[in-house]
Amino acid sequence: MKVNPEFFPLTQIATRFVDQLAQCRRLNLTVHEASEHHVLIELPYSSELIGYPDTGVIHGGVITTLMDTASGSAVVCSIYDHYQSLELSPTLDLRVDYMKPAQPNKPVYGFAECYKISSSVAFTRAIAYQDSIDDPIAHAVGSFMRISPEMIGDNFRQALLGKTSEQPRNVSLQAQSQSQNETHTPERSALLDVKEIVKQATELNDFSHLLAHVPYTNFIGMAVERFGDELVFRLPAKDDNIGNPTLPAIHGGVIAGFMEMSAIVQLMVFMNTSKVPKVVDFSIDYLRAGYHKDTFAECKITRQGRRVANVSIDCWQTSRKKLIATARAHFLID
Numbered sequence: 001m002k003v004n005p006e007f008f009p010l011t012q013i014a015t016r017f018v019d020q021l022a023q024c025r026r027l028n029l030t031v032h033e034a035s036e037h038h039v040l041i042e043l044p045y046s047s048e049l050i051g052y053p054d055t056g057v058i059h060g061g062v063i064t065t066l067m068d069t070a071s072g073s074a075v076v077c078s079i080y081d082h083y084q085s086l087e088l089s090p091t092l093d094l095r096v097d098y099m100k101p102a103q104p105n106k107p108v109y110g111f112a113e114c115y116k117i118s119s120s121v122a123f124t125r126a127i128a129y130q131d132s133i134d135d136p137i138a139h140a141v142g143s144f145m146r147i148s149p150e151m152i153g154d155n156f157r158q159a160l161l162g163k164t165s166e167q168p169r170n171v172s173l174q175a176q177s178q179s180q181n182e183t184h185t186p187e188r189s190a191l192l193d194v195k196e197i198v199k200q201a202t203e204l205n206d207f208s209h210l211l212a213h214v215p216y217t218n219f220i221g222m223a224v225e226r227f228g229d230e231l232v233f234r235l236p237a238k239d240d241n242i243g244n245p246t247l248p249a250i251h252g253g254v255i256a257g258f259m260e261m262s263a264i265v266q267l268m269v270f271m272n273t274s275k276v277p278k279v280v281d282f283s284i285d286y287l288r289a290g291y292h293k294d295t296f297a298e299c300k301i302t303r304q305g306r307r308v309a310n311v312s313i314d315c316w317q318t319s320r321k322k323l324i325a326t327a328r329a330h331f332l333i334d
Helices: 011-019 022-027 060-083 154-160 171-182 194-204 208-212 215-220 252-270
Strands: 030-034 038-043 050-052 091-098 108-117 121-129 138-145 223-227 230-235 242-244 278-286 295-304 308-316 323-332
Touching: 011 022, 011 030, 011 060, 011 154, 022 060, 022 242, 030 060, 038 060, 050 060, 050 215, 060 091, 060 108, 060 121, 060 138, 060 215, 060 252, 060 278, 091 252, 194 208, 194 252, 208 215, 208 223, 208 252, 215 252, 230 252, 242 252, 252 278, 252 295, 252 308, 252 323
Parallel strands: none
Antiparallel strands: 030 038, 038 108, 091 138, 091 278, 108 121, 121 138, 223 230, 230 295, 278 323, 295 308, 308 323
């Protein structure tokens, strides 16, 4: 897709911003348009991102990462246009409503706009879609905290202004994604016997086999252990998951995806579901920075009706008393 810089003058700044984030490079996100009002980013399909192996549908956490990145980029562009300064604005909260699954083997586009900037907070809305923005996959609203320009760091500022060498793309994932999109449909697994897989994992107290069926869990590097009636989920420190290179800190979308997948496994284990639960909506509040270290999560289930379950998720690093994020989500079950 070609971009006319006269119509979208901030495309290069948005591109440099996205390319500075390790998780975005690994996802091979591409900025197509950026102005003072909006940002448009493309996410190519990859089998590594599959969250539902029987259909080939990508994980909801990837969609969240796309919209979080697009929204954050829109904030960067809007602030730069209004104040001629560069700020790095971490996500305060993000709510995502999922309307339908993304079709396999097709890219997903994230369109975001920053519609209000106050002295301390920027407000955004975003849409994820494939064929038409009028037929959305998901919708998101978020708020981002404004931080003093001095906090961005000279290296990061110079990178956004194009005064340093560009960060290399993850060529292997890019080539893999292009190959999958241009040549053939990836093989899909037979319909998973979720109950049998969960039964084996529970009996052996080894959930690695369960997680191995979901490529996205390997993509972010997720693990789970059971202690009595409790499951504790772990996201090991991984360079590819970084979203803020200045601190460094984990990408907010990765934290959201980790928490969403934790809730899915919790439902599969304790509600005896026969299918992988499908997310309906996901709302997350970021309480403090998720630094580049091991991260943990626990879930609590509240059943609502025969087909919908509500799950609350807490996420922390050094202490359960110091949560880095809390989330609430609804899922369709049997």
